[in-house]
Amino acid sequence: MVTKGEETRERILDRAMALAAVVGLEGLSIGDLARETGMSKSGLFAHFESKEDLQLRIIETARERFIRDVFAPTLRASRGEGRVRALFERWLSWERGRVGGCPFVEASYELDDRPGPVRDALAAAQGEWVNALAKAVEIAIDEGHFRGDLDPRQFAYDMYGIFLAYHLYHRLLDDEEAADRARAAFDRLVSTSR
């Protein structure tokens, strides 16, 4: 059975994930988080060993949500180019659908030069995602949708770049054409991969 404590912890982590996407994993304070969730600071903190533990759990929560909302649904979609396209569209929706944007992107540029377990966990999650992208491209090659000499890892790199630029244009530059630009870039990537 699901205890009350687990429910509360989930609620906290959901809120924390959103908050961290705005103020960062380091900028997130226990006090603010307690206020946001309507709990006392100590009551909230009792759910976590330390702030670092909280940060690790935020990353794990984001990973679960990402798999559930972005990755998993595409496994039920058509293999090959269709799946790669589905991954891209769902990835964009994932960014649009949450305040502060993609928590992985936000955290990545925050922690890239701050060694420690949190950075390690984040890098592992990002590496996993890059691998999953490359794998989907491999399948598209096997299916004959993409040309045989295409480098799946280079495709993943390019795809990630398009997403990161979308994030920047959308969030910082408030560019209304950001999504169009992203799709145009992705279409070019796909069409030069056939």
Next chain:
Amino acid sequence: MVTKGEETRERILDRAMALAAVVGLEGLSIGDLARETGMSKSGLFAHFESKEDLQLRIIETARERFIRDVFAPTLRASRGEGRVRALFERWLSWERGRVGGCPFVEASYELDDRPGPVRDALAAAQGEWVNALAKAVEIAIDEGHFRGDLDPRQFAYDMYGIFLAYHLYHRLLDDEEAADRARAAFDRLVSTSR
């Protein structure tokens, strides 16, 4: 004449820019910065009106350095495709050459959802750079190096994406092939633009 105070302020800002690229503009503390520069907290703080003023000056300093080290030298290079290529290579060097990576990228993802003068200044600087990139591409079109129906702003978007992915692969994923991937992506971009 250059007063002692101005010299000191420059020294502080240089150090602050590097530090902010690691811990962020918000995470940067006056106390740490004072320790790093060997000054007292109050002595250092006397150079700035507030922390926000310090942050604004850090961005302005970064902007000056970027123009000096990345942009300006390419104006003396050949117009057209050669200049666009030079911009890209210098941009990569700019990232590699400083601890913490490109301060603009770090700050962009930190501040994208935190309204205020600092975010505005950053967005303005980024917009300026995107415009400069697009302008260089326009010249390359005029010179006949790139095809006439190429969208310079789309080119700038794609180019920025390649850079952002490079930043991520290099800094977070510690990918040794990051530079190769970036150049491969850029070559593909250039060759499909002719």
Next chain:
DNA sequence: GACAAAAACGACCGGTCGTACTATTTTAGC
């Protein structure tokens, strides 16, 4: 409904934050 366990709370710790004010030292022009 008693009762132990789980969960949440309020008060508090030492430390650091940004910032204000005053005092001291260093600089630059005469």
Next chain:
DNA sequence: GCTAAAATAGTACGACCGGTCGTTTTTGTC
């Protein structure tokens, strides 16, 4: 070398930081 100004240091502040502790409230089980 004197002197006013500029630069730096010292001290203090209220607020908040992550974190601890003992107490109270809520929960689930018999």
